[in-house]
Amino acid sequence: MILENMLLSNKFFNRTGITLLVMLVILPFAAGLIYALFYSIGFAGAFAKGFTLQHIKAVLYSNDLLSSFLYSLYIALSVIVYSLLLVIPAVAGFHRKINDGKKSFLVYLPLAVPAIVASFISFQVMGKTGVLSSVFFKLGIIKDLQQFPDVVNDVFATSIIATHILMAVPFFLIYFSNLFLTERLQDMSAIAASLGAGKRQILQKLVFPVLLKRGLAAILLYFIFVFGSYEIPLLLGRQQPQMISVLIVRKLQRFNLADVPQGYFLSLLYSLLMLVLLSVFLKLKNKELA
Amino acid sequence: MLLQTENISHSYNGESVLKNINITLPFNNTCSILGKSGCGKTTLLKIIAGITIQDKGNVLLNNNNINKQPPSQRNIVYMSQEPLLFPHLNVFDNIAFGLRVRKEPDAVIQKKVVNLLEQLGLASQRLKMQQQLSGGQKQRVNFGRALIVNPPLMLLDEPFGNLDAHTRADMQLLYKNMVAEFKIGSLFVTHDVKEAILMADSIGFMEAGNLHTYENKQAFINDEKTGAQAEINFWKHKQVLH
Amino acid sequence: MKKIISIFAVILFVFPFLYAALLSVSKNIQYPALLPHDFSFSRWVAVFNPNNGIASGFFLSMIIAFSVASLSTTVGFIISRAISSHRYKKILLYSCYFPLALSPVIFASVINFYFVYAGLSGTIAGVILAQLFISVPFSIILLNSFWTTQIASLQNTSYTLGAGAQYTFFKVLLPVARPALMVCLFQTFLISWFEYGLTSITGVGKVQTLTLKVFQYINEANIYYAALSSCIIILPVALLLLWANKKFIVSKIY
Numbered sequence: 001m002i003l004e005n006m007l008l009s010n011k012f013f014n015r016t017g018i019t020l021l022v023m024l025v026i027l028p029f030a031a032g033l034i035y036a037l038f039y040s041i042g043f044a045g046a047f048a049k050g051f052t053l054q055h056i057k058a059v060l061y062s063n064d065l066l067s068s069f070l071y072s073l074y075i076a077l078s079v080i081v082y083s084l085l086l087v088i089p090a091v092a093g094f095h096r097k098i099n100d101g102k103k104s105f106l107v108y109l110p111l112a113v114p115a116i117v118a119s120f121i122s123f124q125v126m127g128k129t130g131v132l133s134s135v136f137f138k139l140g141i142i143k144d145l146q147q148f149p150d151v152v153n154d155v156f157a158t159s160i161i162a163t164h165i166l167m168a169v170p171f172f173l174i175y176f177s178n179l180f181l182t183e184r185l186q187d188m189s190a191i192a193a194s195l196g197a198g199k200r201q202i203l204q205k206l207v208f209p210v211l212l213k214r215g216l217a218a219i220l221l222y223f224i225f226v227f228g229s230y231e232i233p234l235l236l237g238r239q240q241p242q243m244i245s246v247l248i249v250r251k252l253q254r255f256n257l258a259d260v261p262q263g264y265f266l267s268l269l270y271s272l273l274m275l276v277l278l279s280v281f282l283k284l285k286n287k288e289l290a
Numbered sequence: 291m292l293l294q295t296e297n298i299s300h301s302y303n304g305e306s307v308l309k310n311i312n313i314t315l316p317f318n319n320t321c322s323i324l325g326k327s328g329c330g331k332t333t334l335l336k337i338i339a340g341i342t343i344q345d346k347g348n349v350l351l352n353n354n355n356i357n358k359q360p361p362s363q364r365n366i367v368y369m370s371q372e373p374l375l376f377p378h379l380n381v382f383d384n385i386a387f388g389l390r391v392r393k394e395p396d397a398v399i400q401k402k403v404v405n406l407l408e409q410l411g412l413a414s415q416r417l418k419m420q421q422q423l424s425g426g427q428k429q430r431v432n433f434g435r436a437l438i439v440n441p442p443l444m445l446l447d448e449p450f451g452n453l454d455a456h457t458r459a460d461m462q463l464l465y466k467n468m469v470a471e472f473k474i475g476s477l478f479v480t481h482d483v484k485e486a487i488l489m490a491d492s493i494g495f496m497e498a499g500n501l502h503t504y505e506n507k508q509a510f511i512n513d514e515k516t517g518a519q520a521e522i523n524f525w526k527h528k529q530v531l532h
Numbered sequence: 533m534k535k536i537i538s539i540f541a542v543i544l545f546v547f548p549f550l551y552a553a554l555l556s557v558s559k560n561i562q563y564p565a566l567l568p569h570d571f572s573f574s575r576w577v578a579v580f581n582p583n584n585g586i587a588s589g590f591f592l593s594m595i596i597a598f599s600v601a602s603l604s605t606t607v608g609f610i611i612s613r614a615i616s617s618h619r620y621k622k623i624l625l626y627s628c629y630f631p632l633a634l635s636p637v638i639f640a641s642v643i644n645f646y647f648v649y650a651g652l653s654g655t656i657a658g659v660i661l662a663q664l665f666i667s668v669p670f671s672i673i674l675l676n677s678f679w680t681t682q683i684a685s686l687q688n689t690s691y692t693l694g695a696g697a698q699y700t701f702f703k704v705l706l707p708v709a710r711p712a713l714m715v716c717l718f719q720t721f722l723i724s725w726f727e728y729g730l731t732s733i734t735g736v737g738k739v740q741t742l743t744l745k746v747f748q749y750i751n752e753a754n755i756y757y758a759a760l761s762s763c764i765i766i767l768p769v770a771l772l773l774l775w776a777n778k779k780f781i782v783s784k785i786y
Binding site: 013014015016018021024026029031035036044111112113116118120121123131134137138166224228229231235245249263267270275277281282 | 534537538541542544545546548549551552555563564565566607610611612613614615617618624626627628629630631633634635636637638639641642643645646664665668669672725726728729733743746747750755758759762765766769770773774
């Protein structure tokens with residue numbers, strides 16, 4: 001009797017779990033995508049007039065789509081490449097300090113800064129009247145604040161990339177210094193050195209390839225995260241081109257009603273692209289576990 | 291009879307792992323079950339303990355059918371190869387677990403556990419956590435945790451498989467003494483022929499879900515497929531060489 | 533050389549904190565001055581006035597973050613357990629990655645219609661629910677690794693020693709799961725505490741959490757108050773980090 005009760009309660013537990021999963025994870029996600037689809041083909045929305053491909057065409061023929069995706073791609077790639085170039089040599093040289101309890105606190109500290117605060121501080125540092133500009137002025141490098149280069153709202157997204165790098169570096173430092181230990185790269189470096197490899201060669205032929213290969217899934221996930229980032233480009237970006245999240249929100253909040261369905265179609269395209277990237281991530285992760 | 295199983299059968303995903311298993315175990319007796327890994331030994335023990343529910347057949351304890359009893363009420367303790375101690379409890383609390391479940395008064399728990407720790411040679415380890423213990427010590431704690439509730443029947447799933455030869459011999463001796471002292475019946479699963487012969491009053495041989503039980507140890511040794519004969523010949527041969 | 537790099541890195545890591553703190557107590561900084569002429573603590577004193585917008589934002593953020601963290605950890609524990617013994621374990625777990633791959637602000641945008649329809653838009657409950665949509669999948673993925681065969685064996689051991697389902701749950705399962713649950717609580721708290729885009733869409737500006745306050749001050753070009761509210765966002769997290777000394781931080785999600 002009691003055994004049956006126990007099994008029943010286990011069953012109950014499992015059923016509750018799966019119901020909650022559907023309600024809190026699968027359903028909202030699916031419902032969101034369906035709504036975006038319906039809105040972009042004229043089935044939903046206050047002024048929907050039935051099926052039309054007009055909004056989809058408008059997005060596909062506009063410059064917004066391509067420029068925004070390419071701009072997001074450029075920024076996300078730059079962030080990943082520069083961060084890794086900084087982090088991996090640092091891990092090779094400093095993994096002891098990073099993994100050391102007390103000192104490592106400093107590495108964790110930047111994780112306490114949310115994106116919106118980071119962009120605010122970047123603006124204060126890199127803006128025309130910011131800290132860097134003041135320092136340059138005092139050092140006599142510039143004579144006038146107008147001479148300070150535009151690094152905020154500039155077309156190369158300098159401040160966006162810099163801010164993202166500052167946020168990515170601590171994360172990658174922690175992640176890769178753990179990998180460095182679990183992959184026993186310290187011992188392997190010693191072996192490579194005894195075989196005659198120099199410091200540079202060890203970095204190029206051993207540390208970089210091993211860490212990149214094992215860390216590929218995490219790198220891809222961070223790429224997805226930067227690609228869709230919002231607060232940083234919102235504060236530090238320019239009107240044209242815009243990163244994808246900023247562009248979509250702007251379109252959806254326009255009073256021009258023609259822009260709203262376009263915004264939803266862009267969301268749909270963006271979501272599908274992320275799903276493709278995600279499936280690559282899951283495949284990589286699967287391989288990692290196997 | 292302490293334990294009887296009647297025609298127990300079980301399958302996983304359509305694959306039959308146990309076929310009509312019949313065991314009879316008298317009180318205070320130890321029966322070894324010899325078999326290679328994957329022959330269904332673990333499943334059999336889990337069914338007797340009530341952790342897995344059999345597809346078919348009956349389990350009788352003291353001549354009572356316990357098919358419907360949950361594991362917590364069977365009073366049968368299952369010991370796995372890996373000594374899975376509760377990681378959040380120290381040695382003392384691990385051993386006291388079964389007594390606390392039974393809501394025994396603190397003074398009784400204190401006395402019983404201290405006594406048992408003494409017998410197991412763990413008196414100085416009582417406050418340690420599992421990561422501070424050696425493999426042999428962990429298995430002693432595991433053993434003590436089972437003994438303290440004084441179960442009539444213990445199921446041991448290759449309990450000494452992970453220990454080095456020396457510790458293993460120690461544990462075998464300790465086990466024999468304790469089982470005799472506490473008057474406990476047990477099923478002892480192993481893949482080691484020597485251990486099977488050494489530990490048990492009777493022996494069964496398991497292969498591909500079928501169990502063959504022998505009337506006595508000699509019958510077991512005489513049967514070629516058990517590998518007992520080969521083992522004995524090996525040692526004889528070795529002696530000749532020396 | 534190594535030393536110089538270390539010092540430079542430390543400065544870079546610590547600078548945002550010092551700079552935000554400096555700005556928050558500055559009276560006025562005129563270009564090209566690096567330090568203010570005068571300091572003032574009046575803004576910090578004002579924070580302790582409960583009618584102050586920053587104080588109310590702080591309490592609102594706290595309420596939302598605590599609700600989100602405790603709810604998503606509890607729910608994540610239940611769901612991850614159900615998934616771990618499910619036939620379609622892999623697919624179900626993968627489905628949890630989907631919401632995480634989307635930018636929260638876009639996720640909030642595409643589900644906003646339903647929130648308006650249900651009358652949840654612009655309410656605290658609505659913001660909590662929307663945040664749960666991203667923190668629950670995170671919790672599930674994080675806690676999924678807890679449900680190993682070892683945990684199942686531990687529970688079985690407890691049963692055979694005579695413990696019932698309830699005793700096993702409270703005296704074995706929960707204590708063993710404690711570290712994993714603490715990591716989950718802390719991380720989901722952070723997700724909520726730092727959240728801006730999704731909150732601004734679902735809350736339509738009516739749910740003024742601290743991050744929204746920062747944004748508002750930046751928009752008003754009120755850098756001193758922006759710095760002050762930034763400090764108040766960072767401070768509890770930094771203190772928690774210092775106390776926990778990193779043990780909750782390393783996410784197992786990767």
